[in-house]
Amino acid sequence: MTQTTPPPPAPDVLTYSPETAARMLPFDVFDEEFHQDPYPRYRRLLAEHGGLLHTSEDSLAVFGFDEVSAVMKDPRFGIGHGKKSMISDQFVENQKDGESGRILMFMDPPDHTRIRGLVNKAFTPRTLDDLRPHALGFAADLLREAAGSDEVDLMAAFARPLPALVLSHLLDIPERYHPIFFASAKESGRGLDPGFTLTEEQKAGRDFARDMFINAGIEMAEDRRSNLGDDLISELVRAEQEGERLTEWELAMLLMNLLAAGFGATTAMIGNAVHNLLEHPDQLAWLRANPDRIAQAVEELLRYDTTLQITTRMALEDADVLGVPVAEGRHVIVMLGAANRDPRAYDRPDVLDLSRPVARNLGFGHGIHFCVAAPIAKMITQVGLTALLEYSVERGEQELERWPGTFLRVIGALPVKLG
Numbered sequence: 001m002t003q004t005t006p007p008p009p010a011p012d013v014l015t016y017s018p019e020t021a022a023r024m025l026p027f028d029v030f031d032e033e034f035h036q037d038p039y040p041r042y043r044r045l046l047a048e049h050g051g052l053l054h055t056s057e058d059s060l061a062v063f064g065f066d067e068v069s070a071v072m073k074d075p076r077f078g079i080g081h082g083k084k085s086m087i088s089d090q091f092v093e094n095q096k097d098g099e100s101g102r103i104l105m106f107m108d109p110p111d112h113t114r115i116r117g118l119v120n121k122a123f124t125p126r127t128l129d130d131l132r133p134h135a136l137g138f139a140a141d142l143l144r145e146a147a148g149s150d151e152v153d154l155m156a157a158f159a160r161p162l163p164a165l166v167l168s169h170l171l172d173i174p175e176r177y178h179p180i181f182f183a184s185a186k187e188s189g190r191g192l193d194p195g196f197t198l199t200e201e202q203k204a205g206r207d208f209a210r211d212m213f214i215n216a217g218i219e220m221a222e223d224r225r226s227n228l229g230d231d232l233i234s235e236l237v238r239a240e241q242e243g244e245r246l247t248e249w250e251l252a253m254l255l256m257n258l259l260a261a262g263f264g265a266t267t268a269m270i271g272n273a274v275h276n277l278l279e280h281p282d283q284l285a286w287l288r289a290n291p292d293r294i295a296q297a298v299e300e301l302l303r304y305d306t307t308l309q310i311t312t313r314m315a316l317e318d319a320d321v322l323g324v325p326v327a328e329g330r331h332v333i334v335m336l337g338a339a340n341r342d343p344r345a346y347d348r349p350d351v352l353d354l355s356r357p358v359a360r361n362l363g364f365g366h367g368i369h370f371c372v373a374a375p376i377a378k379m380i381t382q383v384g385l386t387a388l389l390e391y392s393v394e395r396g397e398q399e400l401e402r403w404p405g406t407f408l409r410v411i412g413a414l415p416v417k418l419g
Contacts, residue, residue, distance in 0.1 A: 015089075016203075020196040024059040024086075025333060029197045029406050036402060038309065039350065042338035051342070052321060059331040060321070063338035065345035065362070067321050071334055073367035076319035077326075078108040079312075086312045086331050089195035089203065092214070092253065101249055103257035105369055108316070112368060115254065118239040118246060119372050127232075128375055131166060135380055138165040139387035147418045151396040154414045158388075159270040160185065160263070163380050167262035170376075171255075172231035177216050181263045184209035188260050189268075192407040194312065202404075210256065217255030221248070232258075258373070264410070265307055266377045270384050271411035273301040277385075278395050278416070280352050287354055288389055294382045297354040302340075302363035302378075304352045309337035310407045311365070336362045337409070392419045 021029050027041050028034055034041055042063065045053065051064020062068050071077050079085055079102070092101040104115060139162055146157040164178060187209035190202060198206065220233055228234045236251060246254065277284040287297050313332040320326055340361050341349040364371040371377070396415030403412040 015195060016199050017196045023056045024196070024331060026053050026055050026061040026063070026335075035404075035406065038337060039341060042335070042341055043350070045335075045338060046342060051344075052324060055333070058329070059333065060326055061333040061335060062321060063335035063342075065339045065342035068334055068336060068339035068362055069366050070322050071313055071332055072362070072365060072369065074319065074321075075109070075368075076315060076317050077313040077332060078316045079106050080108070080314035080316065080329075085314060086194045087192075090191065092210070101253040103253055103260075104372065105257070105311075105365075109368070115246065115250060116368070116372060118236070119254065121235070121239050123372055123376070127170070128379055131170060131376065132379060132383065134169050135162070135166045135383040136387065138162055138169075139384050143387055143391060143418070147391055149418070151398065151415050151417055154274060154393075154416045154418070155267070155271050155411060156413070158384070159274070159411075159414070160267045162270065162384050163266035163377075164263050166376075166380050167259070170232045171220070171258070172229060172233065173220065173259075180212055180216070181259065184212045185264050185267070186403050186412065188213065189264055189403055189405045189408050189410050191260065192308070192311070193405055197406060210260070213256040213259045214252050217252045217259060218248075221251050221255060261373060261377075265408065266380050268408060268410040269302065269307045269377060269381050271414055272305045272307060272409060273298065273381060273385060274388065274393075274416075275400065275411055275414055276301060276305050276352060278393070283352055283354050287385070290354075291386060291389060293354070294386050295378070296356075296358050298378055298381050298385065299358050299361060300352065300354050300356050301381075303346070303359075303361035304340070305409065306337040306340050306361075306363045307409055308363070308365070308407065309409050310335050336365070393417070 018030060026045055027038065045061075045063050051067035052060060052062045055061050062071050079087070085091075087106060090106065104112065104119070107115065139158075142158050142161055146152045146154075160182060164181065167173065168175070168178070187205040190198060190206040191210060195203060221237060224231075224233045224237050228237065233255065236246065236254065239246065277287065287294070311334045313334055315326045315328050315330045315332065318325070318328050326332065339345070340363060343349050346359065364374040364377075394417050396417050398413070398415035400411060400415070401413035403410040
C-alpha cells in the first residue's frame, strides 16, 4: 500500500489556538482532569445553565437532552461549507480532480441523503444476523488466547482485534492491512476534534492516518470492481439508487469512514464498557446473573459513558433551539455525553444501573445522522461482553491509559487479569 505525505493544512480553516478553544467551548479542552473525567464539568453546566449556553458571540453549546435532540433532528442545523464550518480542516480534496470529500457524518443533504440511501442497501438486518455467529467465534478465540497470563492489555488483546476481525469478515479486508490500521488508530481518533484544538504536528498525524484509510479503501474498491464477491465493499460497488452510483472518490471516503470507525469507535465502545463494569463490580455481578439482558446493559453502558462525546453543527439559516434564537452561521457545540447525563431526562443519571429500563440515549446521535452502523457496533459489544462473562476478570496493576482526543472517548490500554 502506497503511503502518502500529509497535505498542508488548508489556509482558510480555524488553526490551533487555545484562545479560540477557550472562547468557543464551555470546558478546558487542554485540562488533563477534564480529559480523564468530563462528567463533573458536565454536571456543573447542567446545574448552572440548564440545557444550553452562549459561549461567545458566534458559538452556542447545547448539553441538555431536549436541546441536543432538537438540534440533531432540525434540518436548519448542519455541517456547513468552507471556512465557516468548525471542522472544515477535515474535508479532504481529491488530488486527482479536486472533488471535495467528506465522511458521511460530515455531509449535509442532498449528498447525505443520496449516499446514506446507498449505504442502507448494504446494512440490512440479514447482514447483522450473518455476522453474529462469526463475531461470537472471534471473541471466544481471542479470549481463549489471552486468558491465563498474569496481566494482559485487554485493548490490544481483545477490544481492538474483535471489531477488526468482524469488519474484515464483513468487508473482506486482506489481513495485510491490519497492522497499518492498528498503527493509525491512535492518530485517527483525533479525526473528530476541531482544528483549533490540535497543533500542526497533531493535525499532520491525524491527516496521515486518515490518508492510510483512504488509500486502503481505494485499493480494495479497485480490486472488487474486477473481483466482485459477497462482501460489503462489493455490495457498495453494486449499489444504486435511482440510477446513481457512488463516484470513485465518494466510495473511497465512505470506506475510509467505515474502516476508521470499525477499527476505532467500536473498539472505544468496548473498552469504555469493560472499564466501567470493572469500576462497578455490583453491576458486573448483575450482568453475570442476567446475561439475557445484555442488549439493555449495553444501552446503559453507552448512556453512562458515551463514546462520541461531542459533535458540531452550524446554523444553516436563522433558527432556534426550543425557542432560543440562533443566527445563521453560528457554531453549535453538541455535547452528547452531557445530554446522556441530563437529570431532566434520566433518574439518577450519574449512576450506572444496568437494570434501568431502556430509554433512548444519544450515544449514536439522533436524526438523519444517527449512526448507520450502530446496530453492528452494538452487536459486537454485546457479543464481546457476553464472551468476557465466561472468564473471571479484574483490573491489573498497571494504570489505565487514555488516548488523546476530546470528541471521541478512547481507552488506549486497559490492563486486566483474565482467568
